[in-house]
Amino acid sequence: MMSLGIAVVALLVVMLFALIRALAGPKIYDRVLAVNMFGTKTVLLIAVYGFLTERPDFLDLSIFYALINFIGVIAVLKFIERIEEYDEVEEQ
Amino acid sequence: MYLILLGIGLSGFWLLLSGFWSNSLLLFLGLASTLFSLYISWRIRRQYRLYSDWSLILRFPAYLHWLLIEVFKANIAVVKNIWFPRHYPISPTVKRLPMSQKSKLGKTIYANSITLTPGTVSFDIKDDGVLVHAIVEEAIVELMDGEMNQRVSKLEQRK
Amino acid sequence: MVADLLTWIFLLAGSVLGITGAWGLMTFPDFYARVHAVSIADTLCAACFILGLVFQAGWSLVTIKLLIVLTLLWITSPTSSHALVRAAYRAGLRAMTHGNKQSSEVQS
Structure with missing residues (x-):
C-alpha cells in the first residue's frame, strides 16, 4: 500500500524533528515536550506499521504504548519537580 | 450500582x-x-469521590460534537500561524478567566477542553479561575465570550 | 475503491499536519508556543491517521481498537501537556507575551 508507506515516512520525519528538538531544547521542559510528541508519534507509527505488514495485532502494542507514554511523562515531570524542590532546599 | x-x-x-x-x-x-x-x-x-451523575453521559455526545468542530477550526488557525508567520503573526497572551462550573468534574472537563483545543492551554486552576495561555490574542477573546464555559456548565447541571 | 481513496486523503492530511506540528516545534520562539504546535500534532493529526486506518480496516474488532487508541490519545495528551505546562509555570518559567519579547526567567 502506497499511502501507508508515505504515512510511515512522514511519521519518521516528524520523529526526527522531535528528536532534534529533544537534543537542542534549551529548557528541560522542551525536551520533555519533544519526547512526549515522539511517544505519540510512536503510537501512530506502530498502528500504521501493523497495517503495512497486515498484522493488525500490533494495535494492542500501540494501546499499551499510549498508556506507558502517558505514565512515563507524568513520572518524569514528578521527578523534575522533586529535583527542583531539593535544589531550592540545598541553596537555602 | x-x-x-x-x-x-x-x-x-x-x-x-x-x-x-x-x-x-x-x-x-x-x-x-x-x-x-x-x-x-x-x-x-x-x-476520592468525584461525581456520580449518570445523566452526564447522555448529554456528553452533543458537547463532544461541538468540541470536535471547535478543535478542527482551532487547528486550521494554528497551522496558518506556523506556515505563514508573516501574515498571521503570533501574539502570546496569558490571562485568568473565570469559570462557572461547580463540581470538580465540570472544572476538569472545561480545563481539558481548553487544553485540547490547539492554540490555548490551561496552566493553573485556582478556586474558580483558570489561567490560560493562548498563542494569538483572538483565541483568548473567543474564550472570554464564554461559549465553551456555558456549554460545560450546562453539561454538568442536572435537569 | 472509495475506502482506499478516503484512506489516501486522511493519511496525507495527517502527514501534512504532523510535519506542520514538527515544523512549529522547531521554529516557534518560546516553550509555551511550542506546546501549541505539539497539540496540533496530538489532536487532528492523530485523528486523521486513525480515521485513515479505520477506512482500511472495515467493520471489525480492529476498528474498535483503533477508536480506543484515538480516545486514549485524546484523553492523555491534554492531561500530559497541562501537567508539563503547570510544572514549567511552577518552576518559574515565565511566558513570552505580547509586550515583552524576551522570555525571562523569574526566580520564584
Missing part, C-alpha cells in the same frame, strides 16, 4: 480488546482481572 455498571463495562472492554469469546481458561482469567480492577477502583472511590 456504580460497581455493577463498572463491572459490566470492564467485562465488555476485556472482551472487545482480547477478542477471545470461547476459550474457558482465558475467560476465567479475564473475569479475574475484571474483579481485580473492580477492587482497585472501589478502593480509589473510597478516597
Whole structure:
C-alpha cells in the first residue's frame, strides 16, 4: 500500500524533528515536550506499521504504548519537580 | 450500582480488546482481572469521590460534537500561524478567566477542553479561575465570550 | 475503491499536519508556543491517521481498537501537556507575551 508507506515516512520525519528538538531544547521542559510528541508519534507509527505488514495485532502494542507514554511523562515531570524542590532546599 | 455498571463495562472492554469469546481458561482469567480492577477502583472511590451523575453521559455526545468542530477550526488557525508567520503573526497572551462550573468534574472537563483545543492551554486552576495561555490574542477573546464555559456548565447541571 | 481513496486523503492530511506540528516545534520562539504546535500534532493529526486506518480496516474488532487508541490519545495528551505546562509555570518559567519579547526567567 502506497499511502501507508508515505504515512510511515512522514511519521519518521516528524520523529526526527522531535528528536532534534529533544537534543537542542534549551529548557528541560522542551525536551520533555519533544519526547512526549515522539511517544505519540510512536503510537501512530506502530498502528500504521501493523497495517503495512497486515498484522493488525500490533494495535494492542500501540494501546499499551499510549498508556506507558502517558505514565512515563507524568513520572518524569514528578521527578523534575522533586529535583527542583531539593535544589531550592540545598541553596537555602 | 456504580460497581455493577463498572463491572459490566470492564467485562465488555476485556472482551472487545482480547477478542477471545470461547476459550474457558482465558475467560476465567479475564473475569479475574475484571474483579481485580473492580477492587482497585472501589478502593480509589473510597478516597476520592468525584461525581456520580449518570445523566452526564447522555448529554456528553452533543458537547463532544461541538468540541470536535471547535478543535478542527482551532487547528486550521494554528497551522496558518506556523506556515505563514508573516501574515498571521503570533501574539502570546496569558490571562485568568473565570469559570462557572461547580463540581470538580465540570472544572476538569472545561480545563481539558481548553487544553485540547490547539492554540490555548490551561496552566493553573485556582478556586474558580483558570489561567490560560493562548498563542494569538483572538483565541483568548473567543474564550472570554464564554461559549465553551456555558456549554460545560450546562453539561454538568442536572435537569 | 472509495475506502482506499478516503484512506489516501486522511493519511496525507495527517502527514501534512504532523510535519506542520514538527515544523512549529522547531521554529516557534518560546516553550509555551511550542506546546501549541505539539497539540496540533496530538489532536487532528492523530485523528486523521486513525480515521485513515479505520477506512482500511472495515467493520471489525480492529476498528474498535483503533477508536480506543484515538480516545486514549485524546484523553492523555491534554492531561500530559497541562501537567508539563503547570510544572514549567511552577518552576518559574515565565511566558513570552505580547509586550515583552524576551522570555525571562523569574526566580520564584
